[in-house]
Amino acid sequence: MNSADLGRRVGVPSTALFTDQYELTMVQAALKAGTADRRSVFEAFTRRLPEGRRYGVVAGTGRVLDAVENFHFDDEMLAFLRDQDIVDASTVDWLADYRFSGDIWGYPEGEVYFPGSPLLRVEGSFAECVLLETVILSILNHDSAIAAAASRMSAAAGGRRLIEMGARRTHELSAVASARAAYVGGFHTTSDLAAGFRYNIPTVGTSAHAFTLLHDSERDAFQAQVDSLGRGTSLLVDTYDVTEAVRTAVEIAGPELGAVRIDSGDLLLVAHRVRQQLDELGATETKIVVTSDLDEYAIASLAAAPVDAYGVGTQLVTGSGHPTCSMVYKLVARARSASPADPLLPVVKKSLGAKSSKGGRKWAARRLDEYGVAEAEVIGTGDVPAELADRQLLVELVRGGEVVAREPLEAARERHTAARAGLPMSAMQLSRGEPVLPTEYV
Numbered sequence: 001m002n003s004a005d006l007g008r009r010v011g012v013p014s015t016a017l018f019t020d021q022y023e024l025t026m027v028q029a030a031l032k033a034g035t036a037d038r039r040s041v042f043e044a045f046t047r048r049l050p051e052g053r054r055y056g057v058v059a060g061t062g063r064v065l066d067a068v069e070n071f072h073f074d075d076e077m078l079a080f081l082r083d084q085d086i087v088d089a090s091t092v093d094w095l096a097d098y099r100f101s102g103d104i105w106g107y108p109e110g111e112v113y114f115p116g117s118p119l120l121r122v123e124g125s126f127a128e129c130v131l132l133e134t135v136i137l138s139i140l141n142h143d144s145a146i147a148a149a150a151s152r153m154s155a156a157a158g159g160r161r162l163i164e165m166g167a168r169r170t171h172e173l174s175a176v177a178s179a180r181a182a183y184v185g186g187f188h189t190t191s192d193l194a195a196g197f198r199y200n201i202p203t204v205g206t207s208a209h210a211f212t213l214l215h216d217s218e219r220d221a222f223q224a225q226v227d228s229l230g231r232g233t234s235l236l237v238d239t240y241d242v243t244e245a246v247r248t249a250v251e252i253a254g255p256e257l258g259a260v261r262i263d264s265g266d267l268l269l270v271a272h273r274v275r276q277q278l279d280e281l282g283a284t285e286t287k288i289v290v291t292s293d294l295d296e297y298a299i300a301s302l303a304a305a306p307v308d309a310y311g312v313g314t315q316l317v318t319g320s321g322h323p324t325c326s327m328v329y330k331l332v333a334r335a336r337s338a339s340p341a342d343p344l345l346p347v348v349k350k351s352l353g354a355k356s357s358k359g360g361r362k363w364a365a366r367r368l369d370e371y372g373v374a375e376a377e378v379i380g381t382g383d384v385p386a387e388l389a390d391r392q393l394l395v396e397l398v399r400g401g402e403v404v405a406r407e408p409l410e411a412a413r414e415r416h417t418a419a420r421a422g423l424p425m426s427a428m429q430l431s432r433g434e435p436v437l438p439t440e441y442v
Contacts, residue, residue, distance in 0.1 A: 050322035060143030061109035110415035145319035150185025166317030
C-alpha cells in the first residue's frame with residue numbers, strides 16, 4: 001500500500017517487473033563476481049533539455065517513492081523468472097528477499113532543473129540500486145515531460161484556469177499520471193475521475209456534443225442539463241449555431257449560467273462575439289471556456305480574448321511535442337566493498353560527443369543574483385562552498401529504505417509556482433532558446 005501523496009490509499013501491485021531484463025542479468029553476474037554488494041551511487045539526470053525549452057520541471061517524485069516501496073518479487077513473479085530461465089536459481093533466491101535498503105536524495109517535486117542537474121541520487125549496494133533504474137526513469141521521464149508542458153501552458157494562460165482533459169488521448173494509467181503531473185505544473189482541475197480519486201485533484205465535467213445530439217432539440221438538451229446540474233452548469237454551445245445556442249442557454253439558465261464552452265471554430269473571434277452577446281443578455285458573470293486541441297502557443301494567442309478557462313487534452317498528455325525528457329540513470333561512484341569506510345571512487349563512461357557526463361557523488365545549488373533571481377545551476381562534488389550552503393537543491397527522500405519525505409501534492413504544486421517565479425523573466429518566453437540558466441561545474 002502507499003499513501004498516494006497523502007490522498008486516498010490505493011492498493012498498488014508490485015513494480016518489480018516494470019524493468020528491463022538486463023537489470024536482473026547484471027545482478028546475477030555481479031552476485032557471481034562478488035561485486036553486487038559494492039557501495040554505489042547512481043544519479044538520474046538529463047544531458048540536455050528538449051529543443052527550445054528554457055527549463056525542466058521535476059515531477060513524478062511521489063510516484064517514484066511509491067514504486068520503490070512496492071518493488072518486491074512475489075512468488076508468481078519469481079516462478080516466471082525461474083521458468084523462463086531469465087536468471088539462475090541463486091539469483092531468484094536473492095530476489096525473493098529484495099527490499100531497497102539504501103538512501104535516496106533528489107530535487108523536490110515541482111522544482112525546476114537544467115542540463116546536468118542530479119535530479120535523483122540513489123545510494124546503496126550496486127545490486128539493489130541498479131534494479132530501480134528502469135522504473136525510476138519511466139516515471140520521471142513521463143511525468144516531468146507532462147509537467148514541463150503544463151508549466152508552459154500555465155505561464156501562457158496568465159492566471160486563467162486550466163482544465164486537464166487528456167484521458168481519452170493516452171493509455172488509461174498514463175492518463176492518471178498525466179493529470180497528476182499537470183496539476184504540479186499549474187493546471188487547476190482534471191476531467192479524469194481516477195486522478196481525482198487517487199490524488200484529490202479537483203474534477204470537472206458536464207456534457208459533450210453527444211448529449212445535445214441525443215435530444216430532439218438543443219433547447220431540450222440545455223433544459224435537461226440545467227434541471228439536473230443547476231443554473232451554474234457549463235453548456236456546450238457549438239453543436240449547431242453558436243449565437244442561437246448562447247441565446248437559448250441564457251433563456252433557460254438566466255444570468256446565473258455558470259459558463260459556456262466553445263470547442264471549434266476561430267476561438268479568438270468566437271470568444272469575442274460570445275462575450276459581447278452574453279453581456280448584452282445580462283449574463284455578465286457567465287464564464288467562457290475554450291477547448292479544441294490547444295497547446296501553449298494557442299493559449300498565448302488567445303491572451304487578448306475574453307476567455308476564462310482553457311481545456312487541454314492531446315498536446316498536454318503528449319508533452320506538447322516532447323513526450324520524454326531523455327533522462328538517464330548512471331553509476332557515478334562506487335567503492336571496492338560494502339564497507340562504509342571504503343572511499344567512493346568517481347566513475348564515468350568514456351564517451352565522445354553528446355553522451356559525455358561527469359563522475360562523482362554530486363550536490364547541486366542555485367546561485368542567485370543581487371536581486372534574488374536565479375543566475376546559475378551550480379553542481380559539484382566534495383564540499384559545498386559556504387556561499388551556496390543554504391541554496392542546496394537536493395533533499396532527503398529515502399533513508400535506510402524508508403520514505404521520509406512524503407508530502408501532499410499541493411506542496412509540489414506550490415513549490416513549482418515559487419521555483420518558476422524565481423527564474424529570469426526570459427524563462428516564460430515560448431520562442432526557441434537555450435536553457436535560461438547555465439550549468440556550472442565546480
